[in-house]
Amino acid sequence: MSQTLQAIRGMNDILPADAELWEQFEEAVRDWLRAYGYRPIRMPMVEPTPLFARAIGEVTDIVEKEMYSFEDALNGESLTLRPEGTASCVRAVLQHNLLYDGPKRLWYMGPMFRHERPQKGRYRQFHQVGVEALGFSGPDIDAEQIAMCARLWDDLGLTGIRLEINSLGQSDERARHRADLLAYLQQRQDMLDDDARRRLHSNPLRILDTKNPALQGLVDAAPKLIDYLGAESLRHFEGVQQLLKDAAIPYRINPRLVRGLDYYNLTVFEWVTDQLGAQGTVCAGGRYDGLVAQLGGKPVPACGFAMGVERLLALWQDQGHQHESVVPDAYLVHQGEAAGRFGFRVAEALRSAGFAIQFHCGGGSFKSQMKKADSSGAPLALIVGDDEAAANSVGVKQLRGGFEQAPAQVTVNFDELADHLGTILFPMEDDDGNL
Numbered sequence: 001m002s003q004t005l006q007a008i009r010g011m012n013d014i015l016p017a018d019a020e021l022w023e024q025f026e027e028a029v030r031d032w033l034r035a036y037g038y039r040p041i042r043m044p045m046v047e048p049t050p051l052f053a054r055a056i057g058e059v060t061d062i063v064e065k066e067m068y069s070f071e072d073a074l075n076g077e078s079l080t081l082r083p084e085g086t087a088s089c090v091r092a093v094l095q096h097n098l099l100y101d102g103p104k105r106l107w108y109m110g111p112m113f114r115h116e117r118p119q120k121g122r123y124r125q126f127h128q129v130g131v132e133a134l135g136f137s138g139p140d141i142d143a144e145q146i147a148m149c150a151r152l153w154d155d156l157g158l159t160g161i162r163l164e165i166n167s168l169g170q171s172d173e174r175a176r177h178r179a180d181l182l183a184y185l186q187q188r189q190d191m192l193d194d195d196a197r198r199r200l201h202s203n204p205l206r207i208l209d210t211k212n213p214a215l216q217g218l219v220d221a222a223p224k225l226i227d228y229l230g231a232e233s234l235r236h237f238e239g240v241q242q243l244l245k246d247a248a249i250p251y252r253i254n255p256r257l258v259r260g261l262d263y264y265n266l267t268v269f270e271w272v273t274d275q276l277g278a279q280g281t282v283c284a285g286g287r288y289d290g291l292v293a294q295l296g297g298k299p300v301p302a303c304g305f306a307m308g309v310e311r312l313l314a315l316w317q318d319q320g321h322q323h324e325s326v327v328p329d330a331y332l333v334h335q336g337e338a339a340g341r342f343g344f345r346v347a348e349a350l351r352s353a354g355f356a357i358q359f360h361c362g363g364g365s366f367k368s369q370m371k372k373a374d375s376s377g378a379p380l381a382l383i384v385g386d387d388e389a390a391a392n393s394v395g396v397k398q399l400r401g402g403f404e405q406a407p408a409q410v411t412v413n414f415d416e417l418a419d420h421l422g423t424i425l426f427p428m429e430d431d432d433g434n435l
């Protein structure tokens, strides 16, 4: 027996019931982004490998061990399936000179790829909604992005997601912190794990982002970056906090929050829940003022965040949100050659009039077709036999009640069918669809 092919581990099929939930989520996200003036952008899923190495940092988990990189068989160029969107977005902005007429608010949504150990909330193909604001330097945009997230949780009815913020200061402040951190870690070298020892000289800040529980105590007591911030960095951080307070958004300063990518400076933030087990960060971001220049542009301040769609949807479902199945307005059953052709025309005409019609395909008795009509969830069945076809009319039958004002079953002329369905299905609307 041949074995059926399976999807790659950590890369999930999203089956219809879940895909409908995804669509609901995506609709909410689109409305939400419009409310803040963000415009969509779509970047390729494959980029030249050096883009990510340069943007995210050579000595990060992502670049060191999580990227799907391969050689283009035709020209030998090293390519990578994007592990995140910020680098691609900034590349696209520079390539197309999008900032020529001022700052931009951009967003995208799509799959990202990281070679991680698959587990609940951690996949090798996962999805992010990414939000990037380029050209704004003040704390107001940082705070606005954080407030945006709070509003989305509210729009979705999500609770129990708490906000952690920190400031990573500027590079000179990080350099002073780094020297003290290095000295601190060097004195405790025997307590470090292999990863941490390897990073000691290349990127000691990364050690603070360790997921190894054995290192937590050591890391908690390490010199804190926030104590090295100068007046300007502190002012920016206080500005963000003031706006959060004004907006009544509770937060906690987590001095250990450093993020897994090297491009951040000043504000960083994460939204975390305790309800998803170990993979509790549903959204993360911050300011990345150096990235545009790092990728070859003139310096442009920027701030952004990405949320993990799978984690948010898991939380949404855990908190009782159920997907709504897409149900047709009517299911059309038919029997006989003339009836089939007439019914096909009826269905198309009704779709032109704005109705969702499921046309029965595959033949079978009226009885078996009516069973299908019933299980489709449609409130109405449209019944066409050769008699109806000859009379240019259609039987309309209620399948699940709920429309007391309409007869349980009635025969309607084809020309009046759309109006008739409209008055049954949308009795409160006038001809223009207004309530």
Ligand code: ATP
Residues within 6 Å of the ligand: 084, 114, 116, 121, 122, 123, 124, 125, 126, 127, 128, 259, 260, 279, 281, 282, 283, 284, 285, 306, 307, 308, 309, 310, 311
């Ligand atoms: P983590 O610490 O969980 O590895 P990260 O810092 O690597 O996250 P980011 O690169 O900041 O994550 O990505 C933003 C968000 O994308 C995360 O907060 C998370 O919700 C989601 N995410 C990241 N990696 C994965 C993954 N492998 N599977 C599912 N979601 C992910």
Ligand code: MG
Residues within 6 Å of the ligand: 061, 260
């Ligand atoms: Mg990670």
